[in-house]
Amino acid sequence: MTGATGATGATAPGGARLEVLGLGAAHGRTAVLHDVRLTVDPGGWLAVIGPNGSGKSTLLRSVLGAHPHSGQVRLDGAPLTGTGVRARARQVAYAPQQPVLPEGLTTRDYVSLGRTPHRALLSAPRAVDRRVVAEVMGRLELDGLAERLLTTLSGGEQQRAVLARALAQQPRVLLLDEPTAALDLGHAQQVLDLVDSLRRQDGITVLSTLHDLTLAGQYADRLALLSAGRVVAEGPPADVLTPAALQRYYGARAHVVAGPHGPAVLPLRGPG
Amino acid sequence: MATTVKGTRDGGATAGAPAGRRSPGTVVVVGGSVAALLAAVLAGIWVGALPLPPGAVLATLADRALSPLGIDVPGGLTGTEAAVLLELRLPRVVLAALVGAGLAIAGGSYQGVFRNPLADPYLLGAAAGAGLGATLVIAYAPGVTVAGVGVVPLAAFAGALAGVGGALALGAAAGSNNATLLLAGVAVAAFLAAAQTLVQQQNSEDLQKVYGWLLGQLGSAQWSDIRLVLPYLVLASAVLLLCARPLDVLAVGDDEARSLGVHPTRVRLLVIAAASLATASAVAVSGLIGFVGLVVPHIVRRLVGGSHVRLLPVCLVGGGAFLVLSDVIARVVLAPAELPLGVVTAFIGAPFFAGLLWARGRRG
Numbered sequence: 001m002t003g004a005t006g007a008t009g010a011t012a013p014g015g016a017r018l019e020v021l022g023l024g025a026a027h028g029r030t031a032v033l034h035d036v037r038l039t040v041d042p043g044g045w046l047a048v049i050g051p052n053g054s055g056k057s058t059l060l061r062s063v064l065g066a067h068p069h070s071g072q073v074r075l076d077g078a079p080l081t082g083t084g085v086r087a088r089a090r091q092v093a094y095a096p097q098q099p100v101l102p103e104g105l106t107t108r109d110y111v112s113l114g115r116t117p118h119r120a121l122l123s124a125p126r127a128v129d130r131r132v133v134a135e136v137m138g139r140l141e142l143d144g145l146a147e148r149l150l151t152t153l154s155g156g157e158q159q160r161a162v163l164a165r166a167l168a169q170q171p172r173v174l175l176l177d178e179p180t181a182a183l184d185l186g187h188a189q190q191v192l193d194l195v196d197s198l199r200r201q202d203g204i205t206v207l208s209t210l211h212d213l214t215l216a217g218q219y220a221d222r223l224a225l226l227s228a229g230r231v232v233a234e235g236p237p238a239d240v241l242t243p244a245a246l247q248r249y250y251g252a253r254a255h256v257v258a259g260p261h262g263p264a265v266l267p268l269r270g271p272g
Numbered sequence: 273m274a275t276t277v278k279g280t281r282d283g284g285a286t287a288g289a290p291a292g293r294r295s296p297g298t299v300v301v302v303g304g305s306v307a308a309l310l311a312a313v314l315a316g317i318w319v320g321a322l323p324l325p326p327g328a329v330l331a332t333l334a335d336r337a338l339s340p341l342g343i344d345v346p347g348g349l350t351g352t353e354a355a356v357l358l359e360l361r362l363p364r365v366v367l368a369a370l371v372g373a374g375l376a377i378a379g380g381s382y383q384g385v386f387r388n389p390l391a392d393p394y395l396l397g398a399a400a401g402a403g404l405g406a407t408l409v410i411a412y413a414p415g416v417t418v419a420g421v422g423v424v425p426l427a428a429f430a431g432a433l434a435g436v437g438g439a440l441a442l443g444a445a446a447g448s449n450n451a452t453l454l455l456a457g458v459a460v461a462a463f464l465a466a467a468q469t470l471v472q473q474q475n476s477e478d479l480q481k482v483y484g485w486l487l488g489q490l491g492s493a494q495w496s497d498i499r500l501v502l503p504y505l506v507l508a509s510a511v512l513l514l515c516a517r518p519l520d521v522l523a524v525g526d527d528e529a530r531s532l533g534v535h536p537t538r539v540r541l542l543v544i545a546a547a548s549l550a551t552a553s554a555v556a557v558s559g560l561i562g563f564v565g566l567v568v569p570h571i572v573r574r575l576v577g578g579s580h581v582r583l584l585p586v587c588l589v590g591g592g593a594f595l596v597l598s599d600v601i602a603r604v605v606l607a608p609a610e611l612p613l614g615v616v617t618a619f620i621g622a623p624f625f626a627g628l629l630w631a632r633g634r635r636g
Contacts (some may be wrong), residue, residue: 065528089533100387100525104578109520116521117533122514169532 015042015205016076016091016172018063023071025055025062031268032058033069033229040173040222043203045196047216049240050226053252055211057097059226060177063207064094079234089117093171097178097209099162101150107161110145111137114168133168140164140194156187163194174199176208180215188212192219213265220262226250236264298582301575303356305589309369312596319600321608322356324349329357364493367557368599369441371490372564374554376591378547379565384519385543386450388440393551393565396457396544400464401435402428402555405466411475424485425500425556432552435464440544440605449526453540466636488496488561488614489598497527501553508550509588515543516580523578525609561595563621568594570628 018040025033032215034255038047040046048056065080065088073080075091093114105132114136125133137143140160145153150161159179166174179195180188196219199206210216216223217237225233225240227249233240241263246252255266314326319390332348338417349357378393386395393401405427409416416423438455443456472482518539526536554561569583576582595617602616 043304061527064527064531066530085530085535086533089531092531094528094531096525096527099528100523102387102520102578104522105520105571106577109579110524113521113524113532116517122517173532206407266452 006035014172014203015044015199017042017071017074018173018205018207019074020059020063021072021074023059023062023069023073025058025067025069027058031229033062034229036071036229037205038231038234040205040207042205044222045199045206045208046222046224047208047210047220048224048226049210049213049216052211053093054226055212055229056226057177060094060175060207060209064088064092064175066094070137073182086117089169091171092173092175093166093169094175095162095166095177095179097181099158103151104147105150106147107142107150107153108133108137110150110161111142111168112163114165120164123129131169136164136167139198140167155182155184156190159183159187159191160194163191167198171204173205173207176206178209178211180210180212188215191271195219213241213246214263217262217264218259241265278544279617280385283587298576301572301586302589305572305586305593309589309593309596312593312600313365313369316368316596316600317357317361319604320356320361322353324353324357325362328353332357338544343502363495363498364599365596366490366492367493367498368490368596370501370505371561372568372591372593372595372598373588374501374508374550374591375561375564376568376594377509377512377570377584378554379517379591380569380580380587381515381543381547382565383542383569384523384580384583384616385547387525388450388454389570390566392562393547393554393564394461394560396453396548397433397435397460397464398432398548398551399560400461400468401431401433401438402469402552403431403486403560404464404468404471405429405434406485406559407430407471407478410481410485411471411478425497428485428559429552429556431464432555435460436544436548436552438464440541450540453544472542484612485559486614487612488559488617489610490613491557495559497557500531501557504549504553508546508553511546511586512543512550513588515539515546516584519533519543519580519584523580559614561617563617563625564591564595564598567617567621567625570625572630 020036020038023033023036024031035196036059038046049057050056058067061067063073065085068089080088080091097144112129113126115125115132119126119129137146142160142164145157150158153161159182163179174195176195179191183191192215195206198204208220210220220237223237223240224231225245232249233245238258239258243254243256246254246256246265253268253270255268257264257266314329317329318324318326318458328347328349332354335345335348336344348354375393379391382391382393382395383389406424409423409427413423418426439453439457439460442460443453446452446456472479517532521532521534522536522539524532529536569587572583572586572590576586598616598620599613601620602611602613605611
């Protein structure tokens with residue numbers, strides 16, 4: 001296991017500082033993001049929170065380069081905007097909210113797709129590709145599922161497989177769109193624990209959206225609250241998750257309880 | 273046959289995957305489909321008003337191949353039999369294999385690129401375009417030849433490419449994603465089909481000929497047909513086989529494919545262009561033969577899994593075998609009359625397809 005971690009750590013260049021500068025985006029003629037500015041330190045975890053329709057997924061897809069946008073995205077100071085998709089794919093990995101899980105594909109074949117940006121597009125997997133895939137699958141405890149069809153795995157196992165595919169890219173930045181959306185509480189915690197240990201061990205920078213505010217407060221080291229396409233609060237979870245902010249931007253009544261790893265949000269039923 | 277292939281493959285390609293594959297039978301399937309193709313070809317040559325036994329056929333072919341070296345192989349066919357073999361049966365069987373291979377690999381590629389199991393080679397207007405092209409020529413320019421080639425195949429070929437080209441242009445104007453391309457295909461196909469019906473109605477004396485063409489046939493297969501389409505089929509198949517890995521990446525969705533460094537739109541357009549070239553070539557010389565591009569990839573996918581790296585090559589071989597066999601059936605069922613080939617493939621394909629769906633539903 002140390003060998004696996006060491007080898008991945010040695011080949012992975014570690015996390016990068018991710019900067020989003022004045023990013024704007026639109027769906028058709030409707031502007032959905034306005035002048036978004038964010039910075040995530042190397043190895044940091046910034047969770048984007050906000051009510052439905054506030055532009056969280058569009059923000060992630062813009063950083064990925066899959067959504068047209070204005071402004072700039074920088075990695076360690078170098079603009080990512082305008083670089084080719086392959087160069088970007090070696091730096092930034094992405095797991096969407098609802099990953100498409102191809103039929104008839106084994107878990108190993110699926111995880112192996114993560115090696116695509118590192119080898120010639122038409123070439124077969126090389127020894128190094130197989131080694132990285134085996135390491136990643138070992139770390140995410142997918143060994144026993146390697147030859148199973150992806151579509152036959154449970155929701156938690158599928159989410160681990162998606163993470164494994166992203167990690168097989170050996171990225172410096174991991175973009176996770178609602179990584180726990182399809183999971184029950186226990187599996188959600190397992191996946192977030194996994195992401196947390198990966199960023200601590202490898203120093204990968206994580207930018208995620210999370211609609212569950214308590215999970216966001218517990219796991220991310222910074223939060224950015226998005227409302228109607230603008231960042232209205234940004235900082236450590238305890239500073240962003242306040243009853244006043246929840247009332248103002250979510251229209252929600254909630255207690256915020258301080259915990260050892262960050263605040264927990266407790267929704268309250270109103271009078272009447 | 274299967275054991276020979278297995279022996280070489282075990283020593284070579286499969287050694288790279290020590291953990292093995294989900295389908296233990298990939299090698300068996302490849303060997304089996306090659307064997308099926310060869311068996312179908314021999315049966316296709318054998319069956320007919322003048323039976324040509326495989327032994328004598330092989331002897332004749334060996335004799336032809338070795339005669340430049342001064343080697344005579346005894347036991348060959350007589351003069352008339354040899355003429356039937358070389359001028360009628362062989363071109364027909366070879367053309368059936370080429371058309372089947374082209375339609376099957378095009379179908380498998382279309383299904384991959386649209387992530388839609390119901391996609392088939394005629395999805396984007398290739399069939400309607402070819403139909404219009406052929407109908408126009410049959411109605412207004414019958415008997416015309418260009419450089420010794422009948423003008424019907426050329427018109428069908430051009431019509432198929434124009435149909436798909438129109439759909440792509442329309443879809444590109446709206447963003448080139450899966451949904452817009454499909455809708456553009458539907459619009460273009462409907463328009464071309466309407467135009468074809470109009471021409472057909474105004475020239476009802478040619479109805480029989482047009483109808484015969486639409487149903488698909490290989491009865492008039494000649495070596496010139498093969499020379500006409502072979503280069504395009506080879507080119508298209510080579511491009512599609514090279515696109516197998518990018519197609520696997522595309523299977524995870526456009527955003528994720530992009531996040532893996534693959535341009536979804538570029539791969540899609542390249543694959544559609546190549547698959548349409550294969551389809552147009554097939555349609556040009558055989559008319560509209562349905563179900564091959566739908567059924568064969570589905571059977572193959574069940575056997576070797578969803579990765580296009582394994583799917584597409586087996587489609588190529590399996591599609592050839594399927595159509596050669598269908599053509600044999602088309603010839604024997606009502607002999608000496610022939611059934612339209614498209615009717616046979618639908619008769620075999622539809623129940624088979626229903627069975628697949630049923631099995632898939634039961635599996636959950």
